[in-house]
Amino acid sequence: MRIAQVSPFLPSRAGGSVVYSSNLAMQLEKRGHTVEFFASRYPNTDRRTKMGTDIAVQASRCYGLALGINPMSYLLSRLMRSSVDVVHAHSYVFFTSNQAALASRLTGVPLVLHIHGATYVREPELDKRTRAKLWLKEKFYDPTLGKWTVQSADAIAAVSRFDMQKCQEVFDIDSDRLHLIPNAVDTNVFHPPAAPPSGHVVTFIGRLEPWKGAFSLPKIARLVREDVPDVQFNFVGDGSVRGELMRACSDLRDNVRFLGDVDHETVASLLRSTSVLILPSFIEGLPTVCLEALASGVPVVASNIGGTSEVVIEGETGYLRPPDDLESMSDCVVKLLRDDRLRSRMGEAGRNLVEGAYSWERIAEMTERLYERVAS
Numbered sequence: 001m002r003i004a005q006v007s008p009f010l011p012s013r014a015g016g017s018v019v020y021s022s023n024l025a026m027q028l029e030k031r032g033h034t035v036e037f038f039a040s041r042y043p044n045t046d047r048r049t050k051m052g053t054d055i056a057v058q059a060s061r062c063y064g065l066a067l068g069i070n071p072m073s074y075l076l077s078r079l080m081r082s083s084v085d086v087v088h089a090h091s092y093v094f095f096t097s098n099q100a101a102l103a104s105r106l107t108g109v110p111l112v113l114h115i116h117g118a119t120y121v122r123e124p125e126l127d128k129r130t131r132a133k134l135w136l137k138e139k140f141y142d143p144t145l146g147k148w149t150v151q152s153a154d155a156i157a158a159v160s161r162f163d164m165q166k167c168q169e170v171f172d173i174d175s176d177r178l179h180l181i182p183n184a185v186d187t188n189v190f191h192p193p194a195a196p197p198s199g200h201v202v203t204f205i206g207r208l209e210p211w212k213g214a215f216s217l218p219k220i221a222r223l224v225r226e227d228v229p230d231v232q233f234n235f236v237g238d239g240s241v242r243g244e245l246m247r248a249c250s251d252l253r254d255n256v257r258f259l260g261d262v263d264h265e266t267v268a269s270l271l272r273s274t275s276v277l278i279l280p281s282f283i284e285g286l287p288t289v290c291l292e293a294l295a296s297g298v299p300v301v302a303s304n305i306g307g308t309s310e311v312v313i314e315g316e317t318g319y320l321r322p323p324d325d326l327e328s329m330s331d332c333v334v335k336l337l338r339d340d341r342l343r344s345r346m347g348e349a350g351r352n353l354v355e356g357a358y359s360w361e362r363i364a365e366m367t368e369r370l371y372e373r374v375a376s
Contacts, residue, residue, distance in 0.1 A: 115167055199275070233255055
């Protein structure tokens, strides 16, 4: 089968849907399919023309990021010229997915649209700027271009049951058009260490943005340090508030490291030396980083939002708390840092969960079946 994967960014740009689409493209190539990867060229320094063994990369110039997240790139003509059996676009909120929907309508090539969260957001704790962006999305984009893009799809995949439910409510989609195809992890790359990590290391991996709970991180670090003075926090990722966060952590310089953006292999290595993953987000679909941590035998303390509860099982693979209850979240981190046996038990449960339900082999097979259904 000939497949077009449409991603907002190239793999050099971090993000759940980007990691997902690029890994899926390579899994599908391994299974004998011909794959083309369409994306905006952001950052412009990424000049790749191929991925995997022989995946053609069709990257278009990016003229900027609308609202700081949406790449302004023109992919339509490239998509129109491509001879494929199915187009698979990721995240309905991006201009790249709008163009994939238009190309599908104009050419008759079936479209699979994958929902990666962001279908429903109401969090008053967010900063004013982020709330304003989300208000614009909810009041103007979702009822118009967003709804048209979603309803243009021949099939809609979602990474969580939560997203399936919200997609039905927000966009009036029939349940028979919705398909659960969750995130996945390469369990050969993300695996537990040969020996338990030494020290007390807490890691955050994600965009340093308000909606990811970035401003919660210094507060959590201070609360945990009160009980575990030698704790080491790794903040992995970059974003618009990194400078502000670094200033806010000036009193934590002995306990906090800002590592910036790192490649996927480095993420795997960092997780193998991590005791607890923290994710105090306000917006999530089914967070890939949680699956990566669980595959690495690392328990997770996360916000109880979106589809996170489908992988972070309370008391089994980690703990879930409201995103604004930082004291309770910090208490959970301290509890895990102090109890080696509890961390080990939760880590083993997390690894078993990922191996059984979230391996790339299983997810690629589910995706193939959906392609066959829409292309028949």
